[in-house]
Amino acid sequence: MSTMSDSLVIARRNLIRMTRIPEMVLFGLVQPVMFVVLFTYVFGGSMKIGDSTDPDVYKNFLMAGIFAQTVTFATAGAGAGIAEDMHKGLIDRFRSLPMARGAVLTGRTFADLVQTTLTLVVLAVVALIVGWRPGFAESTNVGKILGGFGLLLLLGYAFTWIGALIGLSVRTPEAATSGGLIWLFPVTFISNAFVDSRQMTPWLRHIAEWNPFSATVQACRELFGDPGLSSSGAWPMQHPVWASLIYSALIIVVFRTLAVRKYRSATA
Amino acid sequence: MPGAIHAEGLVKTFGDVRALDGVDLDVPEGTVLGLLGPNGAGKTTAVRVLTTLLRPDSGTAVVAGVDVLKNPNEVRRSIGLSGQFAAVDEYLTGRENLQMVGQLYQMGARAAKARASELLERFGLAEAADRTAKTYSGGMRRRLDLAAALVVSPPVMFMDEPTTGLDPRNRQALWEVIQELVAGGTTLLLTTQYLEEADHLAHDICVIDRGRVIARGTSDQLKARTGGERVEVVVHEREDIAAAEEVLRVLGKGETAVQEHTRKVVVPVVGGAKLLAEVIRELDTRGVEIDDIGLRRPTLDDVFISLTGHGAGKGEAK
Numbered sequence: 299m300s301t302m303s304d305s306l307v308i309a310r311r312n313l314i315r316m317t318r319i320p321e322m323v324l325f326g327l328v329q330p331v332m333f334v335v336l337f338t339y340v341f342g343g344s345m346k347i348g349d350s351t352d353p354d355v356y357k358n359f360l361m362a363g364i365f366a367q368t369v370t371f372a373t374a375g376a377g378a379g380i381a382e383d384m385h386k387g388l389i390d391r392f393r394s395l396p397m398a399r400g401a402v403l404t405g406r407t408f409a410d411l412v413q414t415t416l417t418l419v420v421l422a423v424v425a426l427i428v429g430w431r432p433g434f435a436e437s438t439n440v441g442k443i444l445g446g447f448g449l450l451l452l453l454g455y456a457f458t459w460i461g462a463l464i465g466l467s468v469r470t471p472e473a474a475t476s477g478g479l480i481w482l483f484p485v486t487f488i489s490n491a492f493v494d495s496r497q498m499t500p501w502l503r504h505i506a507e508w509n510p511f512s513a514t515v516q517a518c519r520e521l522f523g524d525p526g527l528s529s530s531g532a533w534p535m536q537h538p539v540w541a542s543l544i545y546s547a548l549i550i551v552v553f554r555t556l557a558v559r560k561y562r563s564a565t566a
Numbered sequence: 567m568p569g570a571i572h573a574e575g576l577v578k579t580f581g582d583v584r585a586l587d588g589v590d591l592d593v594p595e596g597t598v599l600g601l602l603g604p605n606g607a608g609k610t611t612a613v614r615v616l617t618t619l620l621r622p623d624s625g626t627a628v629v630a631g632v633d634v635l636k637n638p639n640e641v642r643r644s645i646g647l648s649g650q651f652a653a654v655d656e657y658l659t660g661r662e663n664l665q666m667v668g669q670l671y672q673m674g675a676r677a678a679k680a681r682a683s684e685l686l687e688r689f690g691l692a693e694a695a696d697r698t699a700k701t702y703s704g705g706m707r708r709r710l711d712l713a714a715a716l717v718v719s720p721p722v723m724f725m726d727e728p729t730t731g732l733d734p735r736n737r738q739a740l741w742e743v744i745q746e747l748v749a750g751g752t753t754l755l756l757t758t759q760y761l762e763e764a765d766h767l768a769h770d771i772c773v774i775d776r777g778r779v780i781a782r783g784t785s786d787q788l789k790a791r792t793g794g795e796r797v798e799v800v801v802h803e804r805e806d807i808a809a810a811e812e813v814l815r816v817l818g819k820g821e822t823a824v825q826e827h828t829r830k831v832v833v834p835v836v837g838g839a840k841l842l843a844e845v846i847r848e849l850d851t852r853g854v855e856i857d858d859i860g861l862r863r864p865t866l867d868d869v870f871i872s873l874t875g876h877g878a879g880k881g882e883a884k
């Protein structure tokens with residue numbers, strides 16, 4: 299019994315499902331693309347980053363935030379998928395098989411990672427089309443840019459484990475979808491993703507700067523050479539790459555443990 | 567020696583519902599146990615406990631020689647489960663579903679593929695094999711689910727109402743599959759609402775109600791417990807009911823029962839066919855014209871109704 303081979307069997311199953319329901323993947327793409335376009339053109343001229351209100355600055359500032367928000371939305375997909383498997387009795391079928399503990403969940407998170415990668419690629423292309431230019435503020439290179447995307451994928455992967463726990467805890471796929479999304483709004487908006495956190499009231503600014511999500515956004519801005527880096531003295535803002543790695547790893551360890559434990563005792 | 571499935575004192579409560587209230591079961595290797603009981607009796611709960619899906623509050627269970635509570639993963643290698651509701655992935659084809667299950671039973675990809683084809687053929691799904699299960703009818707899903715339970719020919723099988731929703735031909739076909747499996751040494755615990763099915767397939771029958779075993783034995787033993795043979799007469803004319811009743815009272819052994827609106831008179835008897843002939847002669851002598859007459863043995867339905875006080879499929883456990 300191998301966790302990896304069982305997880306791959308389940309991942310393959312979930313990927314096949316995605317090809318059979320292409321609408322789901324498509325809607326997953328439309329929403330972030332819409333965000334890129336709306337934020338760029340609607341908010342573009344009125345946002346102040348540092349001392350600049352130049353729309354080009356905001357555009358380049360914004361992208362890392364949208365990328366990061368997009369990867370976290372995979373949480374809802376993972377949760378809904380697992381809740382549906384419970385609802386349909388598939389989890390019972392899996393639990394009666396001599397398979398590795400946790401492989402059902404790991405397989406699901408792998409499949410979601412593939413989908414997140416696909417979404418990010420499309421989104422990066424759209425971002426380049428509307429005028430995102432890596433290296434806009436500081437010099438960068440391909441290695442750093444790929445590193446930034448790596449951090450984004452890791453964050454998305456970590457969040458699917460939160461989704462898995464939500465999916466196992468609620469009774470219906472619908473509840474898992476909304477339960478998987480609602481809390482993401484405060485998490486992604488009380489952050490440095492869409493606005494310059496220096497312009498927030500002090501207590502909000504504290505939360506934003508220590509928000510795990512902000513660390514990845516800041517790390518990406520640094521690696522992409524985007525404008526608007528926070529100069530805050532908060533540790534995650536000073537060492538965003540490390541902070542991002544540590545936060546994501548912590549989320550994975552904690553939520554994987556909780557989700558696998560829940561899985562073992564879950565009953566539909 | 568304990569059987570391939572052996573449970574003692576299983577208790578499982580959900581809030582204040584005692585779904586299992588001290589259930590003991592023993593299924594000798596290579597035999598079929600039919601688990602009967604009205605809706606809500608605890609059949610599915612018992613199956614879920616024995617297949618490692620649910621931990622009982624107390625009690626012990628051993629399946630295929632392995633302790634279910636201490637070593638669930640070991641048990642899972644030796645069992646196949648077809649639950650009450652078909653658990654198939656709707657977005658995978660029939661073939662993909664079976665291949666996946668095979669691989670999760672740790673078969674190699676190629677072996678899983680071969681086994682899937684074999685099972686699809688056997689369960690009459692070969693033509694639909696490469697369509698997604700979403701397009702399957704209810705009976706086809708049921709059969710796919712049963713096939714999934716048989717992927718590795720496990721020594722111990724659990725089937726929770728396997729033939730619910732199958733048409734008579736497919737039910738017959740499944741019975742044949744089950745008989746083949748059992749002939750090959752498989753031990754089976756089967757729950758069913760079709761008493762005829764238990765009669766046909768099960769070596770032993772266990773009736774549960776409200777989480778307790780209320781009767782067990784072979785089908786013949788249970789029928790004998792419920793009472794012996796009866797003679798039933800339906801007379802042609804309503805006026806003849808009294809005469810027929812008198813004949814049956816004299817020849818029968820026990821109280822006669824009369825159903826006015828169907829013109830039916832019933833009495834318990836001993837003596838079988840010989841006595842039946844005597845009843846016919848006597849009625850003939852008296853000039854009673856009859857529409858129907860017969861010797862009736864109790865069915866498992868009679869057993870069920872007399873034991874649980876309500877028919878199969880009717881009414882929830884109180």
Ligand SMILES: Nc1ncnc2c1ncn2[C@@H]1O[C@H](COP(=O)(O)OP(=O)(O)OP(=O)(O)O)[C@@H](O)[C@H]1O
Pocket residue numbers: 565566580583584585603604605606607608609610611612650
């Ligand atoms: N997860 C659960 N939560 C709460 N109550 C439950 C749960 N599962 C079963 N029960 C209750 O336990 C009792 C036994 O249920 P079970 O499903 O074992 O009955 P059953 O004999 O399989 O009935 P049926 O013939 O209708 O399938 C019922 O009263 C049911 O409501």
Ligand SMILES: [Mg+2]
Pocket residue numbers: 609610611650726
């Ligand atoms: Mg049931």
